[in-house]
Amino acid sequence: MNKRLEEIDNLYRKKFGDFAEDPPEFLWDKVRTNIPPAAVKPGLINLIRNNPFVSGIAGTITVAITAVTVYLSAYEPAEAPGIAAVEENKSLLADDISAIRQISLLENDRNTVNSPDVVSNSFQEKKANIPTANTLQPASQFTSPAVNALLPVSSQPILTENTTIEPTDNRVEITDNGNIFNRINNGEDIILEKPSPIAPENLVVSEENTPVTQNPVVIQEETTLISPETIEKEIVPALILTPLPTIRLASNEQALPEIQNPGLQEQLQNAPPVTDYRRNHTWSVGLCSSAEILSSDFQFAKARENLILGYGLTGKYEKNGIFIESGASFFRQSGFIDHNVKYSSLDSVGFYYNVDSLTFDAYWDSAHQTFVVEVVFHASPHTVFDSVTQSQVVRSPSSYSYLEIPLTFGYQKEGRRLNWIFQGGVVMSALIRSGEPELQLSHSENISSLSTARISQQRSAFGLNYFIAAGLEYKIGNHLGLMLQPYMKYYRKPLYFDDGSNKLYTTGLKAGLRYIF
Amino acid sequence: MHSDYQLIQRCLKGDSVAQELLYRRFAAKMYGVCLRYTGKREDAQDVLQDGFIKVFGNLSAYKGDGSLEGWIRRIFINTAINHCNRNMFIFSELEKNEYAHFTPEDVLSELSVKELLVFVQELPEGYRIVFNLYAIEGYSHKEIAETLGISANTSKSQLSRARVALQEKIKKNLKYSVYEQTA
Numbered sequence: 001m002n003k004r005l006e007e008i009d010n011l012y013r014k015k016f017g018d019f020a021e022d023p024p025e026f027l028w029d030k031v032r033t034n035i036p037p038a039a040v041k042p043g044l045i046n047l048i049r050n051n052p053f054v055s056g057i058a059g060t061i062t063v064a065i066t067a068v069t070v071y072l073s074a075y076e077p078a079e080a081p082g083i084a085a086v087e088e089n090k091s092l093l094a095d096d097i098s099a100i101r102q103i104s105l106l107e108n109d110r111n112t113v114n115s116p117d118v119v120s121n122s123f124q125e126k127k128a129n130i131p132t133a134n135t136l137q138p139a140s141q142f143t144s145p146a147v148n149a150l151l152p153v154s155s156q157p158i159l160t161e162n163t164t165i166e167p168t169d170n171r172v173e174i175t176d177n178g179n180i181f182n183r184i185n186n187g188e189d190i191i192l193e194k195p196s197p198i199a200p201e202n203l204v205v206s207e208e209n210t211p212v213t214q215n216p217v218v219i220q221e222e223t224t225l226i227s228p229e230t231i232e233k234e235i236v237p238a239l240i241l242t243p244l245p246t247i248r249l250a251s252n253e254q255a256l257p258e259i260q261n262p263g264l265q266e267q268l269q270n271a272p273p274v275t276d277y278r279r280n281h282t283w284s285v286g287l288c289s290s291a292e293i294l295s296s297d298f299q300f301a302k303a304r305e306n307l308i309l310g311y312g313l314t315g316k317y318e319k320n321g322i323f324i325e326s327g328a329s330f331f332r333q334s335g336f337i338d339h340n341v342k343y344s345s346l347d348s349v350g351f352y353y354n355v356d357s358l359t360f361d362a363y364w365d366s367a368h369q370t371f372v373v374e375v376v377f378h379a380s381p382h383t384v385f386d387s388v389t390q391s392q393v394v395r396s397p398s399s400y401s402y403l404e405i406p407l408t409f410g411y412q413k414e415g416r417r418l419n420w421i422f423q424g425g426v427v428m429s430a431l432i433r434s435g436e437p438e439l440q441l442s443h444s445e446n447i448s449s450l451s452t453a454r455i456s457q458q459r460s461a462f463g464l465n466y467f468i469a470a471g472l473e474y475k476i477g478n479h480l481g482l483m484l485q486p487y488m489k490y491y492r493k494p495l496y497f498d499d500g501s502n503k504l505y506t507t508g509l510k511a512g513l514r515y516i517f
Numbered sequence: 518m519h520s521d522y523q524l525i526q527r528c529l530k531g532d533s534v535a536q537e538l539l540y541r542r543f544a545a546k547m548y549g550v551c552l553r554y555t556g557k558r559e560d561a562q563d564v565l566q567d568g569f570i571k572v573f574g575n576l577s578a579y580k581g582d583g584s585l586e587g588w589i590r591r592i593f594i595n596t597a598i599n600h601c602n603r604n605m606f607i608f609s610e611l612e613k614n615e616y617a618h619f620t621p622e623d624v625l626s627e628l629s630v631k632e633l634l635v636f637v638q639e640l641p642e643g644y645r646i647v648f649n650l651y652a653i654e655g656y657s658h659k660e661i662a663e664t665l666g667i668s669a670n671t672s673k674s675q676l677s678r679a680r681v682a683l684q685e686k687i688k689k690n691l692k693y694s695v696y697e698q699t700a
Contacts, residue, residue, distance in 0.1 A: 008687075009680070012652050012653055013655075015633055016553060016630070017653075018546075019634075020548070020549045021545060021548050021549050022545050022548070023548040023562065024562065027544070027562055028537065031540060031565075031566055031569045032533070034566070034570045035536060035569075036574045389667055390666055391666025392666075
């Protein structure tokens with residue numbers, strides 16, 4: 001019998017498999033006017049958002065492009081100072097202003113400079129004998145014949161009255177009219193440069209009276225002078241053979257001439273060790289906040305759940321640009337929990353009339369000349385209730401707090417004001433607070449039975465994600481930096497129990513302050 | 518002819534031409550679904566309208582896991598179910614002819630789709646929905662029970678009664694002579 005009844009199933013399945021009927025035309029107009037506004041997302045962004053693989057590639061490309069850009073912008077091709085200086089010197093007599101400001105001591109002059117005659121004179125005495133910008137003095141005005149001989153004719157050293165040369169702890173500062181020169185070592189040459197803050201890394205300056213140079217010295221002054229009249233006021237005269245403090249190339253000690261001044265030798269022995277004023281390693285702490293946006297196809301990730309806010313404190317050790325960073329941060333994620341609720345409730349299914357009494361009304365109908373008896377039912381309505389089983393998805397708000405422990409490594413490219421930071425590592429997260437309130441049913445009246453089943457995934461206690469970031473740090477002061485760092489996380493172990501089909505990944509922006517000790 | 522992916526992307530950008538193309542592509546089939554699940558054409562049109570609004574509103578949720586038509590069809594089925602009266606499973610028992618003989622296939626095949634559609638539409642809501650889900654969509658009783666929030670046994674009994682009711686309607690509408698010959 002059942003088999004025969006099932007034939008009707010086959011009949012309908014066969015007839016209605018591709019059943020179609022054109023709807024009335026006016027329906028499209030109704031549909032069109034009620035279509036919700038499109039949440040327009042650019043195609044590329046949509047593609048990146050929906051595809052973790054593409055997202056990873058896009059992130060990698062972004063980091064690579066940023067790194068190359070930073071490298072190229074920071075790269076300055078090295079010049080050949082000695083050669084450049086000679087070329088400049090040729091035009092010095094023709095009032096070439098730039099040539100006045102770039103004088104070179106060539107390699108073969110080194111020994112001559114190191115003469116006892118020069119060494120024996122004090123710095124101030126030397127300075128007093130140096131011609132000023134007002135009167136270009138011939139080389140013979142120098143006390144030391146050796147020095148005069150050393151200088152090319154076109155390389156008259158000129159100092160203004162305001163020029164001072166002061167040795168400091170680890171570097172030389174040449175001050176002229178308020179301009180401070182720093183001396184740097186550019187491999188082969190020693191360069192005095194204004195106004196670069198870069199100091200020599202491997203020079204030892206110990207005594208102001210010993211103009212010993214190892215290599216040609218080039219003074220470069222980047223300020224452009226317009227006319228010779230301005231020289232007196234603005235030009236920074238080149239200084240070469242004035243009594244420079246002793247310059248020693250730590251990396252090339254075998255080439256150092258022997259120091260004959262006993263006082264200088266003693267000072268050299270007692271001199272503090274050479275250190276790079278930039279400090280090749282630093283400790284720092286950072287306080288930052290972050291905002292992340294869930295980017296993956298997370299089933300219940302709607303607007304409220306898409307945003308993750310965090311705060312963190314990290315410590316960082318950096319050496320020669322390479323750093324390691326770790327700390328702790330907290331982030332909070334709000335969301336919803338969906339429950340499938342099945343319940344039976346008593347509900348009205350109709351009503352009936354209950355006859356309470358029955359009366360007979362008898363009267364004489366004079367029109368028809370008959371005696372009439374009418375039956376009157378006195379009834380009252382009664383509502384009928386029955387149990388109705390229903391199913392409903394109930395959504396309730398939730399919030400979760402996580403502790404994150406990052407362990408990251410990176411490279412930091414230092415600039416004058418901006419540091420570029422490239423960072424990657426792993427971040428472990430632990431659920432420390434789960435705010436899932438009791439399920440509240442708004443229709444609790446007359447519920448006779450109830451069963452609930454959670455639809456939303458359970459949160460996992462621990463998570464692990466891979467972290468990659470590329471950002472920058474703006475130096476507000478010597479010890480304080482402002483961080484701005486876009487980043488991406490890929491959750492190897494998501495924050496919720498998952499069947500593995502969906503991997504959570506997020507993109508975010510971290511901003512904060514860093515204090516450098 | 519646009520592929521489903523292209524069409525969806527354009528719809529997501531708010532392209533009204535693409536939206537109309539999508540509507541035209543599936544409207545007839547979905548209207549057929551609506552007619553099967555609802556008792557009146559006016560109701561079917563309401564369901565069709567609501568269903569397409571849901572489709573356009575949730576188009577971004579379609580991930581291409583299955584066919585687009587299947588995804589849209591599920592939306593329309595759910596919309597039709599939600600459109601029905603929640604008391605649809607409270608019915609009086611069919612008291613007679615429950616085990617009446619059924620007509621052979623050759624007789625059934627003479628019935629037109631429109632006649633069969635009318636028979637289904639005349640069924641009580643609960644019978645109609647369970648029958649559609651089981652016989653045409655291919656749902657199991659367990660799936661029907663989960664979808665409708667009823668027990669599997671209720672689904673079975675609703676299906677059984679739907680079949681009997683359809684049988685009765687078919688018998689009444691067949692030519693008496695044909696029925697008598699085969700009965």
